[in-house]
Amino acid sequence: MNLKKLGLIVTAVAAVLVLVTTYLAIYYAPLPATSVKEAGDIMPSVEGSSVTVSGFVTGLNITDLRMKDSPAVIEFSLADFVDYQRYEAAVAAGNTSSQWWTVRPIDVKILSGGFRSTSFGPDITNDVHNTTNISLSAAVTAGSIGENSQALGYYLYTPETNSVVISSSQGGFSAMTAPIAQKIFYFHMPSAWASYMGFIVTLVASVLYLRTRNVKYDWIAMSSAELGVLFATIAITTGPVWAKQEWGVYWRWDDTKLVTTFIMWLVYIGYLSLRAAMSEPTTRARVSAVYGIVGFVTMPMSLLSSRIAPLLNSSHPEVIASSTGSLSAQAGMTVGVAVVAFTFLFVAMLIKRFEIAENEEELEELKRVIGGEE
Amino acid sequence: MMFSSWLALYVAYSIVWLGVFGYLTYLFLRQRRINGDIKALREEVSKHGK
Numbered sequence: 001m002n003l004k005k006l007g008l009i010v011t012a013v014a015a016v017l018v019l020v021t022t023y024l025a026i027y028y029a030p031l032p033a034t035s036v037k038e039a040g041d042i043m044p045s046v047e048g049s050s051v052t053v054s055g056f057v058t059g060l061n062i063t064d065l066r067m068k069d070s071p072a073v074i075e076f077s078l079a080d081f082v083d084y085q086r087y088e089a090a091v092a093a094g095n096t097s098s099q100w101w102t103v104r105p106i107d108v109k110i111l112s113g114g115f116r117s118t119s120f121g122p123d124i125t126n127d128v129h130n131t132t133n134i135s136l137s138a139a140v141t142a143g144s145i146g147e148n149s150q151a152l153g154y155y156l157y158t159p160e161t162n163s164v165v166i167s168s169s170q171g172g173f174s175a176m177t178a179p180i181a182q183k184i185f186y187f188h189m190p191s192a193w194a195s196y197m198g199f200i201v202t203l204v205a206s207v208l209y210l211r212t213r214n215v216k217y218d219w220i221a222m223s224s225a226e227l228g229v230l231f232a233t234i235a236i237t238t239g240p241v242w243a244k245q246e247w248g249v250y251w252r253w254d255d256t257k258l259v260t261t262f263i264m265w266l267v268y269i270g271y272l273s274l275r276a277a278m279s280e281p282t283t284r285a286r287v288s289a290v291y292g293i294v295g296f297v298t299m300p301m302s303l304l305s306s307r308i309a310p311l312l313n314s315s316h317p318e319v320i321a322s323s324t325g326s327l328s329a330q331a332g333m334t335v336g337v338a339v340v341a342f343t344f345l346f347v348a349m350l351i352k353r354f355e356i357a358e359n360e361e362e363l364e365e366l367k368r369v370i371g372g373e374e
Numbered sequence: 375m376m377f378s379s380w381l382a383l384y385v386a387y388s389i390v391w392l393g394v395f396g397y398l399t400y401l402f403l404r405q406r407r408i409n410g411d412i413k414a415l416r417e418e419v420s421k422h423g424k
Contacts, residue, residue, distance in 0.1 A: 018394075022387075180379040184386040191390065234393040238386040245382045345394065352401050359408045366415040 007351035014348045017341030024334040025186035047140045052163075053106065053156060054135035055079050059146065062125055064113075071114030071159070072125045077105035077148050078134070078156070107149035108138060111159040121161030128166070137163035181245035184238055186334050190342035192235040192261075197346055198228025199268065199299045206292035209285060215361070218285035221292050223353035225271050227346060232265045256305040264298035271295055281364075 055078040064072040113123030128134065138156035149155035158164075205221035208214070239258070240250040252258060271291050278284040 181382040181386075183383055187387065187390045230393060230397050234390055237389050237393075241382050241386040241389070245379055349397070349401070352398075352405075356401060356405050356408065359405065359412065363408055363412050363415070366412060366419060369419055370415060 003351060003355060007348060007355065010344055010351060011348040014341060014344035017337060017344055021186065021190075021334070021338040021341045024337055025183050029183060029186060029331045029334040030328055047142060047154065050137050050139050050158075051156070052135065052137045053078060053108075054133070055105075057128060057130055057132040057134055058105065060128060060130045062128075064125060071111040071116055071120075072123070074108075074110040074112055074125060074128055075145055076108055076128070076130075077146060078108050079105040105148045107144070107146035107155040108136070109145050109155060109157045110136070110138070110161060110164065112161050119162075120159060121164070124161045124164055124166070133167040135165045135167070181242050184242040186338050188235055188238040188242065189335065190338040191231045191238065193339055194342045194346045195228045195230075195232035195235060196299055196303055197343065198224045198226075198231060198350075199264070199296060201350070202228060202268075202271075202292045203296040203299075206289035209289045210293075215281070215285060218288065219354055219357035219361075220350075221289065222272075222275060223350055223357055225268055225292065226353060227349050229265065229268045229272060230349075231342075231346070232261070232268065236261060236265055257302070260298065260305045261302040264302045267295045267298045 057076045058079055060074070060076040062072055062074050110124070110128075111120070112125050136156075136158060138158035141155055141157040142153060143155060144150040144153060145155050201224035202221045205217045205224060209217035209221060243252070244250050271288065274291055275284055275288050278287065
């Protein structure tokens with residue numbers, strides 16, 4: 001099988017997988033757990049949907065009417081425990097709008113116990129207290145039941161307690177603040193993966209070039225670096241779109257992951273610029289190979305920076321091989337398909353770019369023949 | 375702000391698709407130009423008996 005045929009097959013597989021990824025990301029992957037920041041933005045856009053929310057119970061009010069054969073009505077405001085402290089300070093300071101960590105509690109209403117079918121779940125009236133750390137799935141409902149829902153026009157409601165989980169420790173739940181924008185992750189992370197793959201291939205091909213002086217390795221290194229920059233650009237631009245929703249700011253210069261990834265991107269832009277600035281093929285290949293090897297040091301810096309966040313400073317989510325991070329089965333499958341899709345996409349593009357590099361060499365050769373003749 | 379979360383999703387997906395298809399288009403056009411140049415030069419070489 002020649003390279004052209006292989007390229008076509010890989011391209012076809014990549015196209016199908018990318019379409020499947022898009023479908024899975026939008027329709028199949030569930031909304032992640034959400035916390036309470038910017039609830040006013042989140043809730044209208046998911047009205048009627050069930051969202052999983054975790055947080056800190058405050059302003060609890062239980063109306064227990066079980067003597068009248070009715071379930072107890074548990075109402076409270078749900079806030080993020082850590083940010084709630086900041087929220088109170090911000091309210092006291094009269095400023096709740098301009099800081100990325102500012103939170104706004106969500107009012108929640110749960111029906112519990114009473115003479116109802118057990119399928120509604122256990123009675124939790126004795127388990128919920130102010131300061132309880134709680135996680136629940138509830139429907140976003142238009143209306144107001146408390147101070148916060150009056151402001152927002154929405155509250156969370158569930159007649160069931162099956163989905164309620166009560167934790168003994170504060171901060172025991174993970175939470176996202178922008179559940180819909182989180183679906184950006186299904187393309188952001190595979191793009192970053194493809195860029196890392198590109199820079200690894202550049203490293204290997206650069207080493208092989210220096211060992212063998214076979215110009216084909218130089219073409220592979222160049223093609224791969226170009227693709228690495230493309231996918232890194234996609235990752236670097238989609239990340240801030242998510243960050244604006246999740247963190248409230250597009251970029252954080254104090255975040256190690258973001259800064260190291262930006263440096264990596266600049267280094268490989270430099271690699272391509274360096275190649276463009278040199279016309280002599282052998283010198284260009286040799287210098288580029290050395291640069292490709294030295295510049296690779298930025299790749300593990302970027303990849304590992306969020307894993308050693310306690311030592312450094314990064315709020316970037318850690319997804320794979322994490323003891324704290326976790327994905328649902330559907331989300332995990334979507335990520336898996338996305339990574340395979342982008343791997344195929346990368347290989348398909350690499351084959352195509354390599355073919356072009358070969359053709360460019362042929363063109364240069366013909367120009368040399370013409371030039372020599374003249 | 376009601377659709378900001380959805381809008382962010384669409385913007386991000388557009389960036390991905392524009393990036394991928396933009397690059398593929400660039401590759402396609404570049405390939406076409408190179409093929410054209412190669413064809414022209416081959417004709418020129420054969421015309422001169424090389």
